[in-house]
Amino acid sequence: MVQAPIRQQAPTELVNLAIDLIRKAGCEYGDIRLCTYRRQSLAARDRSLGNLSDNVSSGFGVRVLLNGSWGFAASYRKTPEEVARVVALAVDIARGSRLCQRVPVKLVPVDAYRDTYITPVQIDPFSIPIEEKADLVLTLTDRLLAHGEKGIKKASASLQFQQENKRFASTVGSDIEQTIYRSYAGYGCTAIADGDAQNRGYERPPLNLGYEHIDTADLLSQVDRVASEAIEKVKAPKGPSGIKSTLILKPTHLYLTIHESVGHPTELDRVYGYESNFAGTSFATTDQLKKLQYAAPWVNFKCDRTQPGGRSTMGYDDEGVRAQEWYVVKDGILNDYLTDRETAHRLGRGSSNGCAYADSWSSVPMVRIPNLGLEPGPDGGDRTATLEEMISDTEDGILIDGIGSFSIDQQRRNFQFGGDAFWQVKNGKVVGMLKDVTYQAMTTEFWNQVDAIGPESEWEQHGTSFCGKGEPMQLAQMTHACVPVRVRDIHIGGAS
Template identity: 75%
Template sequence: MTPSLPTLTPRPVLSTSPDLAALAVDLIRKAGCEYGDIRLCTYRSQRLYARDRSLSNLSDNVSSGFGVRVLLDGAWGFAASHRISATEIERLVSLAVDIARASRLSQRERVQLVPVDAYQATFKTPIAIDPFEVPIAQKAELLLGLNEQLLAYGNRGIKKANSYLSFTREDKLFASTVGSVIEQTVYRSYPGFGCTAVANGDSQNRNYERPPLNVGYEHVDSADLLAQVERVAEEAIEKVHAPKGPQGIRSTLILKPSHLWLTIHESVGHPTELDRVYGYEANFAGTSFATTDQLGKLQYAADCVNFKADRTQPGGRSTVGFDDEGVPAQDWYVVKDGRLVDYLTDRETAFKLGRGSSNGCAYADSWSSVPMVRIPNLGLEPGPEGGSHTATLAEMIADTESGILIDGIGSFSIDQQRRNFQFGGDAFWQIEKGKIVGMLKDVTYHAMTTDFWNRVDAVGPASERLLCGTNMCGKGEPMQIAQMTHAAVPARVRDIQIGGAPTNG
């Protein structure tokens, strides 16, 4: 029998909040603050997870509240509450002002912000099907059906199956002393499944996902999920019987977008968060080697490599109308023709960099969280049609004498300044004389960030671009969770260390 949940009715925060937001802004102004804002939010999150023949996790949560942020005498103050009322807003504004006064006592330099225009606007993720209106029973039936088909390969070694669906909705009203009043509703959907094959004292996983995107239930696409089951099961079986990957050699890698997005995330996204560069954020995952004295000078990657940030990207996991400081969504190059040309900023870090405006990367994961710089949608741009370094995936393989093709993500690690990294993957194939000759398992590669990206000698065309990404990027202490898309094309990277310790060269 499929479990069911009671219907959840989120508290109607936005329907009552314009007057409360106006009250907060008025109180902040009267307190003499240089700047202040309020975010009144409702978040809904639903997740289903099936293991083998049972639905092992089913959650449907709603969280509502507001956060007030003030800048007084060059110091920040922030306070938040789940009690949404005029009385509570008066109390929290007063508390935030007191916190700002206390913060100023130990602050070495005044916070200053780049200007931003006032906006009265609304934004809503375009969706065809509201995921929260699809019955739980229908969702559970899909997951259990996927698992059942995977487990049908049990006599060939598939011993575990799992599948999941994840949906979120964010309703936010932002108002500031600048004069902005912005309402946003953001939907996110994420389906996937995987299995485990066991043989000869070993176990290996193989997974498939429809990438986490800002779309409705239409993204689930049951036909596509079911159509992938046979391939995923067969590859898990082949993988568990495959030889282990080589150790201590240097080789050519061909990386699919399903793998490459995580390498982009860790070695390009995080190092270019400007709060991390300045050392404002070092508690979780460290600082960055990409310091501002290298802006416009550092050859981050080969000339054929371009990384572009884009918070306007249709379906992107970080796509919104405005960030959590009321800055409009926009797009810009972070690395152009291989050169470091920009960072990811909020209003505070943009001022410190000497810029005239922010590129809109402030985000808070909850009404109770302080906005901070977060990676937007950040992707590897396709090669130009007819370009000397542009090649399809098939052409890259055919033009490779010996190498390894990698699909999906696996283990990874990267040092505290984002220089030295190691990545695994979900599936690996040996390439010999321009042909795929069989699977490998347990492959890892090691490199220094700029060495790696400067060894790229081919990038895929626009026709092979995929929107992959994450719904679980952690940053800060206490940790906040954000999500972003890293659209990418296939790429080939020459002379990379496989297994063992990194070597010079």
């Protein structure tokens, strides 16, 4: 027997029905998100296309707050009958949650918005033929492997594109439609020599842009350099260990240090202990707000969900809070946190700064890191220096590019990072590559030992598209725009 197809209703009908049912159930708050996600990925390994996927996921999620307790339910069936069932289920879950909840949930107010937001793109990435994209990743791996006689034995390249279509409506009166585009390209290779293997990579950083971000000329122009550096790296001496040294960190590396040691510790749900999966809780507790010397006085970390191209840039978060900007660390002092409406209320704030995000229609919104960046040094500032000036002013240090291994403890205090490429700096000059370098530090000690910050002209947007949080795990993306920095007296390898 062939099942009749499910009749899909217009979103407005479903939105109005859900909000009406939530109100009739006596909930103090409720919202619905109708979402469609398209994700396209191509990956080549050596001279073969190893992965090609183009997936669409569509459904809706309903969240209600009843008697101070949350209830959430979701479905892929977009029909009036299913909306009624899911709302009733969410209400029942809220009632059940109340039995074991000690402190009722309260939310800060939010304005009602009726608005539309679309990521500004020049070229819709999904309008480009798959054949053209496949040819690009295969060309990249082929050109990397052309260095095979010199030692390149493995090569990979990938393209990733996303489109989020979301409609959010709430009992507050909001009705917001958003379309968000994301694009990314990257590749890497492995050099083998003398019983060792070393990797080197390059990427067009993940940003909210269209296919114009996939700059083919730029990608191809970097191939020979990347291959040559992989070959030099595998033959390079190992880095020092058990000493203290000066580090000069490029934005391609620094963004991950920011992510792990500034982003995660200032998620307020993590600070309160609501969330500890994957990244632990936080040392940056609320009793230290406006007091903790998080970094040197010339260091400022700013969140900005309006930043053009930022991976976390959108018009509104998944609670209908308008995108905004604020300082997490101002003049070196812990200044604020990343909040949703619930954690903002507990902190005593009058509003959320809009950090609620869910990675799917079937996921519950939670506090996620937004675009969080290191501000450049001011023109003419005592601590402002270009990358070239930092190098020329360093007697003995290590220059680090790209990301590698990393670990950080469950309070986000003590961390260790590697990188993708390392160069020794001696007497103001880069004198050769190193390999297998790691550095270790305590979060606040590290950021307080920054003694030089790059100018605005060296500001770059780098970030991640796979930040995991929660159980079941959700993936989010964010940009950590920054400039080069120099950090003094950092432990290299094992602590001395």
